[in-house]
Amino acid sequence: MLRSFRFSDGFESVETVDSELIALISFSIFFLWIEMISYLRLIPRNGDQLLMATYIAIYIYYVIVIIKAVFPFILFNVVVIVSFAHIMYILLYDPKNIKTKDSTFNGTATNLVNGQELNVSMKANFDPTDWNDNPFSFFPTAIVATYYWLNGNFVQRDTFDFWAVEVFTFIGSILLITILQNMLIAFMGGVYEEAATKGRQALLRFRANQIANYEALHHYYFSSHDYDPKYIYYIRRSEHFETWYEDRKNDGPIFKDVEKKSTFAEFVFKDKVYDKFSIWKYDDDDDIKIEIEKFKMMKKSLNDNIENLIKNLEDRKNDNANDNIDIDKKIEQLKAIKN
Numbered sequence: 001m002l003r004s005f006r007f008s009d010g011f012e013s014v015e016t017v018d019s020e021l022i023a024l025i026s027f028s029i030f031f032l033w034i035e036m037i038s039y040l041r042l043i044p045r046n047g048d049q050l051l052m053a054t055y056i057a058i059y060i061y062y063v064i065v066i067i068k069a070v071f072p073f074i075l076f077n078v079v080v081i082v083s084f085a086h087i088m089y090i091l092l093y094d095p096k097n098i099k100t101k102d103s104t105f106n107g108t109a110t111n112l113v114n115g116q117e118l119n120v121s122m123k124a125n126f127d128p129t130d131w132n133d134n135p136f137s138f139f140p141t142a143i144v145a146t147y148y149w150l151n152g153n154f155v156q157r158d159t160f161d162f163w164a165v166e167v168f169t170f171i172g173s174i175l176l177i178t179i180l181q182n183m184l185i186a187f188m189g190g191v192y193e194e195a196a197t198k199g200r201q202a203l204l205r206f207r208a209n210q211i212a213n214y215e216a217l218h219h220y221y222f223s224s225h226d227y228d229p230k231y232i233y234y235i236r237r238s239e240h241f242e243t244w245y246e247d248r249k250n251d252g253p254i255f256k257d258v259e260k261k262s263t264f265a266e267f268v269f270k271d272k273v274y275d276k277f278s279i280w281k282y283d284d285d286d287d288i289k290i291e292i293e294k295f296k297m298m299k300k301s302l303n304d305n306i307e308n309l310i311k312n313l314e315d316r317k318n319d320n321a322n323d324n325i326d327i328d329k330k331i332e333q334l335k336a337i338k339n
Helices: 019-042 048-092 139-151 155-159 163-217 238-247 256-261 285-315 321-338
Strands: 104-110 117-123
Touching: 019 048, 019 163, 048 139, 048 163, 139 155, 139 163, 155 163, 285 321
Parallel strands: none
Antiparallel strands: 104 117
């Protein structure tokens, strides 16, 4: 096909087309559309004419968030589908002893030569070992056929007349369609609200990163214009803003609650000197004078205490001479210390 390309008419002169090449072209178009849709994320929301493109960009992230949320459940569905495909593959991969529902067509045909009517009976040529006739004879096609149960296509019931086929078809229809498929729909509906919040945040984060990359790569010295970003986005969960907004409705001081919860304690301030605990050593004359004054105060306090003790001992004297002798000795000792 590529050899038949001409600049005048392109591929118009091609007579035979390679099916594999057509398939590759189809896949390339598929990925090009995905790439084109992803570029919608770069379109800013500046007007109504771009509003639709912005919504499409948001829905891209909606799909991504929902797929991430339901992906474990989808894997569980795949496991269930593969399990039923394996069951039907074991049951029908070589159905020699299983009765099939033969498709017969009866009718009449008229011979155009002599006008004779003929009774015609046709029967389908069914090969149970061919995966085109029996998809459960080949395991990959069995998985695909089991997946189509979700669309109500039960090919095994139309082909085989066997009670085990009916039983497994009934169980599979209840489990895959009635239960799991409805659970998936309900689960996706519950995730949509979270996807709406995260989708908007993801889109804004993507555009903010693009702006940051542009600012980092832009060489400002090539232009005299200041290319500061027009918008600054602050990304935060919406419920946090709602909580803050409810707390700020009263418009009171922000430290009001702190005053209510605080406990205050009053202490008597005492001027104390902690120089003796300091690691610094001073050689100043003022410090020496301060130390001398401290010793004088200590001596005065000691003398006052001695005078009080002497006075107490004088008051204890009585008529007993022995006791008075002991008191006089103590008084002499205190006077000696004082001097």
